[in-house]
Amino acid sequence: MLAKVEVKDSCSAWVLIGDLQVFLRIRGNRDPVSSSRSQLCDTMRLFLSIICIFSASITAGTGLQCQDCQNYASTDCTGSLAVCSGSATSCMAAVTVITSDNLSSSSIVKSCASYPQLCGVFYSITMGPIHLASKTECCATDGCNSGTPQLPPRDLTPNGVQCPFCIAEASSCTSTGNIDCTGSETRCITYSGGIYNGTQFEQKAFKGCTTENVCNVPAPPYPATLLQQGYQLSCTPGATH
Known part of the structure; x- marks a missing residue:
């Protein structure tokens, strides 16, 4: 299973996991300098990184x-x-x-x-x-x-x-x-x-x-x-x- 990430802006992205396409977006204060929004965006980027690593692990581990x-x-x-x-x-x-x-x-x-x-x-x-x-x-x-x-x-x-x-x-x-x-x-x-x-x-x-x-x-x-x-x-x- 492969994961592909297409970043749309600083705080949203399309994530393709196998045949499943998911759009992730952090909603909240639209102020780009908002510290809380920045933290949420950082969290989302971390989440996307985990998805990619997890998907790569699945790819390497499922083959007999x-x-x-x-x-x-x-x-x-x-x-x-x-x-x-x-x-x-x-x-x-x-x-x-x-x-x-x-x-x-x-x-x-x-x-x-x-x-x-x-x-x-x-x-x-x-x-x-x-x-x-x-x-x-x-x-x-x-x-x-x-x-x-x-x-x-x-x-x-x-x-x-x-x-x-x-x-x-x-x-x-x-x-x-x-x-x-x-x-x-x-x-x-x-x-x-x-x-x-x-x-x-x-x-x-x-x-x-x-x-x-x-x-x-x-x-x-x-x-x-x-x-x-x-x-x-x-x-x-x-x-x-």
């Missing part, structure tokens, strides 16, 4: 502050506090872990939560031997996103759904077989587009199993996620057996 950092090589990062825009009402921390056989790659992003639909979301995708899991947590106090979200243990119980599988560094890929889906991954996914690797976007195409929320809540593009603007994602029920 969140830890802001990224690390595309581990699940740990620490950054300075950043003031969120007026539309952000919470802070977020998102962890993503990709595993393939005995290898793994992790990343974490902490920032203001510009997309509240991602708050509290856990999802996973399986593309044959490659498994991706991600979890986002949100909170609503200054600097509250300093921790690291913990991924739940992977559920390898077959759920009876089969999906076509393929993966390629290209704009599309063709499946040569199906994989058995496990746990809560009950939908088949097809993806094409760029994925951020920490330094640049890499073109990827894949098919596999995924959790249903990936299909129901469209993910925003980078930097809110690792997905490049313009990506294509679709889901199908998959075959059951």
